[in-house]
Amino acid sequence: MPPDAPAAAVPHRSDTPARPEADQRAFFEAVMERCAAAEARTGRIVRHLELAGTRVALIFAGEQLLPLLFPALAHLEVPDDRQPDVSLHLWDTRSTGVDVPHPPCRHECFTDRGDIWGFSSRRIRSAFHWVECSLNLLDLDRRVGTFWVRSDERMPFWTHASPLRTLLHWWMEANGAQLLHAAAVGTEHGALLITGKGGAGKSTTALLSLLAGMSYISDDYLV
Numbered sequence: 001m002p003p004d005a006p007a008a009a010v011p012h013r014s015d016t017p018a019r020p021e022a023d024q025r026a027f028f029e030a031v032m033e034r035c036a037a038a039e040a041r042t043g044r045i046v047r048h049l050e051l052a053g054t055r056v057a058l059i060f061a062g063e064q065l066l067p068l069l070f071p072a073l074a075h076l077e078v079p080d081d082r083q084p085d086v087s088l089h090l091w092d093t094r095s096t097g098v099d100v101p102h103p104p105c106r107h108e109c110f111t112d113r114g115d116i117w118g119f120s121s122r123r124i125r126s127a128f129h130w131v132e133c134s135l136n137l138l139d140l141d142r143r144v145g146t147f148w149v150r151s152d153e154r155m156p157f158w159t160h161a162s163p164l165r166t167l168l169h170w171w172m173e174a175n176g177a178q179l180l181h182a183a184a185v186g187t188e189h190g191a192l193l194i195t196g197k198g199g200a201g202k203s204t205t206a207l208l209s210l211l212a213g214m215s216y217i218s219d220d221y222l223v
Contacts, residue, residue: 023104024121028137030101035061035089035146038096048084049076051168052177052223057084058164061091064152069163086143086171088164094151100135103128125170132159136166140174162221172223183219185209191217 042062047070049056055078060066069090093099119126125138125145132155138145145167149155169179183194183206194202203219210216 018120021121021123024119024124024126025139027101027104027126028124028139031135031137031146031148032089032144034098034100035091035148038062038091038093038098039089041098042096046080047073048078048080049073050078051076052172052175054085054171054175055082056168056171057087059087059089061089061096064092064095065090065149068152068155068160069147072161072163086138086145088138088167089144089146090148090164091146092149092152094153099150100148127166129166131156134159138167138170140170145171165221168223177223180222181220182222184217184222185214186217187214194219 038061039059042064045060045063045066047058047060047066049058058070058073060070091098115127123139123141125136125140127136128134129136133150134155135148136145147164147167165179172179180193180195181198182196183202184191185194185206186192194205196202206216206219
């Protein structure tokens with residue numbers, strides 16, 4: 001090659017061709033089959049939530065993840081008196097002995113943010129988060145999703161404090177709402193949304209507003 005010839009372009013993982021819709025659906029179905037096997041081994045524990053006018057069923061495979069993921073959402077619990085609008089199945093490999101199938105893509109397709117290059121289906125939403133080693137999938141047509149972790153021992157503290165953010169973000173987006181990293185306080189006359197990057201003081205401001213006599217709605221994450 002002549003010394004002045006341009007170097008060959010290095011493919012970027014964002015250039016990964018979109019996986020066929022059939023492949024993405026097949027992977028979702030394969031994961032849900034493993035999830036069903038996990039639930040069959042450990043039994044199911046179901047909790048119902050009311051979130052922004054929608055009914056969400058959380059279906060735990062056994063008790064392992066229940067004390068880790070449910071307490072932060074317990075204030076939203078409602079009786080099981082009607083069909084849920086979406087069902088989210090939550091499971092782990094360590095306590096159930098059931099692992100997820102291998103994904104139909106290369107290691108390089110998994111991004112730091114959680115997106116999976118090539119998984120661009122509008123129906124099947126997919127994300128993998130490295131820090132907690134969690135797989136998140138949601139079929140918007142069937143209104144069924146799953147949250148899987150290899151082990152609860154790797155889950156960071158923020159997963160306990162604000163669980164299922166990815167799944168709830170997708171579900172709220174499908175219902176004309178938005179999951180925000182923000183706080184909200186107010187009075188009988190209205191509410192104030194407090195925004196800012198991490199560490200800006202949203203939670204501190206919300207708690208000081210509560211001490212000053214205002215109503216506290218939420219902080220850290222809200223719909």
